[in-house]
Structures are given as C-alpha cells and as structure tokens.
Amino acid sequence: MTQVFAYIPFKNGSAEDVALEYPEAVKKIDPAASLTAVVTGSGADLDAVAQDLTNTYKEVIKISHADLAYPNAELVRKALQDVLPKDAIVLVPHDTFGMDLAPGLSVKMDAAYAADIVDFEGIDGTSLKLIRQELGGAVYTHVTADISSGAVITIRPGSFAPTEAGSAGGKVTDKSGEVKELPAKRKFLEIVEAEVGDVDITKSDVLVSIGRGIEEQENIEIAQELAEAMGAVVSCSRPIVDAKWLEKSRQVGTSGQTVKPKVYMAMGISGSFQHLGGVKGNPFIVAVNKNPKAPIFQVADVGIVEDILEFMPELTEAIKSQ
Amino acid sequence: MEILVCVKRVPDTAENEFELNSAGNDLDRDDLVYSVNEWDNYAVEEAIQIVDNAGGSVTVITVGDDESEEVLRREMAMGANNGVLLSDDAFDGSDGKGIAAILKAQIEKGKYDLILTGAQADEGAGQVGGMLAAMLDYPYASLVNKIEIVDDTTIKVGREIEGGNQEMNEIQLPCVLSIQTGINEPRYVGIRGIRKVASVDIPVNGAGDLGIDAATVGAAGAKTKRVDYFVPDLGDGAEMLEGSTDEIIEKLIERLKAKGGL
Numbered sequence: 001m002t003q004v005f006a007y008i009p010f011k012n013g014s015a016e017d018v019a020l021e022y023p024e025a026v027k028k029i030d031p032a033a034s035l036t037a038v039v040t041g042s043g044a045d046l047d048a049v050a051q052d053l054t055n056t057y058k059e060v061i062k063i064s065h066a067d068l069a070y071p072n073a074e075l076v077r078k079a080l081q082d083v084l085p086k087d088a089i090v091l092v093p094h095d096t097f098g099m100d101l102a103p104g105l106s107v108k109m110d111a112a113y114a115a116d117i118v119d120f121e122g123i124d125g126t127s128l129k130l131i132r133q134e135l136g137g138a139v140y141t142h143v144t145a146d147i148s149s150g151a152v153i154t155i156r157p158g159s160f161a162p163t164e165a166g167s168a169g170g171k172v173t174d175k176s177g178e179v180k181e182l183p184a185k186r187k188f189l190e191i192v193e194a195e196v197g198d199v200d201i202t203k204s205d206v207l208v209s210i211g212r213g214i215e216e217q218e219n220i221e222i223a224q225e226l227a228e229a230m231g232a233v234v235s236c237s238r239p240i241v242d243a244k245w246l247e248k249s250r251q252v253g254t255s256g257q258t259v260k261p262k263v264y265m266a267m268g269i270s271g272s273f274q275h276l277g278g279v280k281g282n283p284f285i286v287a288v289n290k291n292p293k294a295p296i297f298q299v300a301d302v303g304i305v306e307d308i309l310e311f312m313p314e315l316t317e318a319i320k321s322q
Numbered sequence: 323m324e325i326l327v328c329v330k331r332v333p334d335t336a337e338n339e340f341e342l343n344s345a346g347n348d349l350d351r352d353d354l355v356y357s358v359n360e361w362d363n364y365a366v367e368e369a370i371q372i373v374d375n376a377g378g379s380v381t382v383i384t385v386g387d388d389e390s391e392e393v394l395r396r397e398m399a400m401g402a403n404n405g406v407l408l409s410d411d412a413f414d415g416s417d418g419k420g421i422a423a424i425l426k427a428q429i430e431k432g433k434y435d436l437i438l439t440g441a442q443a444d445e446g447a448g449q450v451g452g453m454l455a456a457m458l459d460y461p462y463a464s465l466v467n468k469i470e471i472v473d474d475t476t477i478k479v480g481r482e483i484e485g486g487n488q489e490m491n492e493i494q495l496p497c498v499l500s501i502q503t504g505i506n507e508p509r510y511v512g513i514r515g516i517r518k519v520a521s522v523d524i525p526v527n528g529a530g531d532l533g534i535d536a537a538t539v540g541a542a543g544a545k546t547k548r549v550d551y552f553v554p555d556l557g558d559g560a561e562m563l564e565g566s567t568d569e570i571i572e573k574l575i576e577r578l579k580a581k582g583g584l
Binding site: 072073074077095096097099100101102103104105106107108111112113114115116129132133134135136138139140141142143144145146149183185186187188189190191192193194205206212230231232238239241242243244248249251254255256257258262263265270284285286287291292293297298299300301302303304305306310311314315318319322 | 333335336339340341342349417418419422441444445446447448449450451452453455456457460461462463464465478480481482483484485486487488489490491492493494497503504507545546547548549550551552553554559560561562563567568570571572574575577578581582583584
C-alpha cells in the first residue's frame, strides 16, 4: 500500500493552510493510500498543533526536540530521515521552507524528487504521474516519478481544494525517541522583519501594479500618473524591486506583501504564481500585457493586449477628461 | 575564498513567447532566444564581489552542450576567473539528481569554500543546490539574499522568507547556497568584455574525465522524467477587450466604474 507522509509547517501554534490541502492531493495520488501528518518542533505549540491535526488526519507523528523549536531545514531533514520509512512518499509545501528542506531530503532518502506539483494523475505500477509548470508558468508538463524507493514531492500551496477540518479522531504518535544526533553546521540566528515603506499598499482599494513591461525606471512616472488619476497606489512585481526601482514594501507576492484590493491593475505583469500568491480577496483584475500568451490572462477578469507604455498614458488622459 | 558557481543556459522568458511544436509534445525551439538563467547572474556577481573583498577566485561551471559555452564566457566577461563545461551525450535527459551528481564530480576535482547556484532556473524546481549540498554533505541554505563573511570558516547568510522577512543563519564553510534575485545588482557586460574572453580556453569534461558511471546519470539514471509539454484548457480566462485603443479604453472605464476602480 502506498504510504504518504505529509509534513505540516505551523506558526504560532496553528498549522498552515496546506494541512487541509494535502488530503485532496493524496486522493489524486492513490485513493487507497494511507496518509500520516508529520509535525516537528518543541513545547506546547507542537503539542497543540499535533492534537489539532487529529481532526483532519487519522495518524499524526510528532517529533519533539529543543533544537527543532525553529524549523531549521537542515535539522528537520535529519529528523525526518531518522523517522520516516525509506520507501515513503513525503509531501512538503513548495514554499521558502520546503525549497530549503526537500531537495536534500530526497538525496538522503534516495528517493525520486518532484518539485512544485500542481496536480497528480495517479500511480501506474511504480510510476507516479504528476503535473507541473515550467518557464514561469508559460507551459505545463507531465512528469513521471519512479516511486519504487519512495519520493519527496513539493506541492504548490493553493493547488488542491482544502478539505473541511472534520473529526477524524486521529491519534498522535510521539517518535521523538527515534531521532539521533542533529547536525549543527547551520544555526538559525534571527528573523529580520520587512521594512515598513512610505506607502502601505495593503490599505489601498485600487492598485496600479507594474511589472517587467515598464522597461525603464523613468517610465514608473507613467504608472504613477495613472494611479493618481484613479485615486490608486502604485505597487509592483518582483523584478521592479530587484532592479531597486521601487521599495520592497511596494512588492506584491509571496515574498512581498499580501494585498486585498477591490481592483487590481496588472500592468506588464506576466503573472507568476509567486506574484498571484500575494493577491487575495478575489479582486477585479485588469491585465494589460503585450504578450497575448501571458499567464496573467488566465486569471484576470479583463484582458487587454497592448504595450503598457502606450496604453497607460491614454487611459490616464481618458480618465482625467471624464 | 575559492568560489564555484553553477550556471545554466535557458530559454529567456522575457524574450520568448512559448509555443508547442506541431506534434504538441515539446516546445517549438526553432527561434528561441537563450541566455544565462537570471538567478545565476546574481550568484556570479555575488561571488565576484566576495572575491574582490576577500581575495580568491571564481570558477563557473555548467552542464550542457557546446552552445552552453557562451554562457560560461559571458560570466567570465563579468569577472569569473575560470570556466569549465561539463558535456557528454550520456548527460542528456538527466533529472535534478543527475545534474547534481555531475556537478559534484567536477567540484571534487578542486577545493572550494563556497558553492553558489541560482535559486531556480527555467524548470522552476529549485532543486540542484539542495541536492548537491546533500551529496557533498555540506550545509545548505536556499533563497539567499545576503552574505556576510565572518571568518575563514563561517559566514552569515540571510534567506528570503514569506512576507518580505529575512531569516538570518550562521553557516560553516564549505557550504552550498542558492542565490535569490535582488541580492545585488549584476554588472553590465558589454561587447568589449565579451571580446576580452573570446579566446580564453574553456576545458570540457565528459563522463570519463569526471569518473562518472554513465548509467547513473542521463535518462538512464533519472527517476523523474518529463513526458511532454502541454498548455491546458483553463476555461475562458479573461474577457479580452478588443477594438481600437479608444474603444478599449471606453469599455475598460465602464467596467472600472462598475467595480469601484473609478
């Protein structure tokens, strides 16, 4: 029987949303598979999360160790390696922690590795068929993973429908005793909080958000003029911050701010999942992009194939003359 | 500090509109524009800046075909001191672990304090750095957006985590780091820079040179395999506004008013 172990990250005593997404993912891997939640940490927080997970999972493995109080991927990897069976399928979220943990875990478990999976198409013999994206979401691919000696798979958060936290009446098994010595070549020091910028983009109902299509720093003024005419605020995607054209506090995305505007104007933004991960609350999305194949058009409400550098000034003028 | 940076030649997502071929199982690769993986430029820039301050040298390596030599030359034009191309028909079809195993074999021919990769490349897996570290038994940190040299054996690194926060870690050398964009501003490479390194010798190492058993890499050794490319039918997507720019703007303003955008 297929054995699946789902690693559950948590913060401040509550499991992250992905905890409710794994069960649907596992159904698509193999409806008959057994599914066990795995949590690592220490203290009351860990106990509370483990107990809470028994509402969703029949089996919950708890690994407690003082050094695991902060999820240092190197230590978590070693703990999982000591506790999980060799031929297991291990699921991890494809986020900044999962990316730190999972590739190395697959090497140490001598298991197949598949990253950032958005869907599964079941198992045929020892071959698991999966779906992922390449080239920033421009194309999808089918991938097969030989799971005969297990697999480590990162799944994209938000790709699988969340299950209702029910009353699975599961039990917690404490496997802390199986963890041998934890390595110490990497030590967690501290979290440096994001700097607060001059404008709080999370407070604005309308955002004019710019991406690579803005081309030059000087052109940001064009977006600012449109934002002014609309009573909006300028936000941006990652490349604009990487180029140091706008402050980090203006960046929308999983590695930036999470915004919940009423209207989101995606100007020259291709629409990577990391960017869209920061757009919540189901806003009305307007996408303008000169590439008709830009993934943003799949999620936008209204799409316009135009060069933003020509389109934005005309829109600004038209709004002003209303 | 001896630094090695792993780079990759990839289709440029900013320069291409990707289409499937007529059989529908691969990209139409005829007119694709290739360049250095964006993340790798940040890794090479970081390596050069560290060496400028602390001394040492920067070596760039890649697994690829003859055409991948151009990306090594570009990174050498930025300021990397040495380049090595890892190329062999037996490497074709390698999965992430295959690539990591090939890189590992080359790395073990030298002695490096710091090994850098881009945080991810065209396939978006972000896997090779972490695998390489685990194979070498070196510590690893991904999505690094800050490096501070403490002494010969220790560095401090910042990792980009959710919400724009930064996770600071202390790591012992040698280690592997995957570099996130935005850590620095990669220098511009002009025609002159490229010319300067145009005739520099770039050694090519195959499976034999690296002591790699061909059955463990390439398609033969891959546990994870890409079957095909496709573009799913995701429903209607956006309502596309068409017509003259004036007509489009009129329709857009109407909708923005209805939705509270104006």
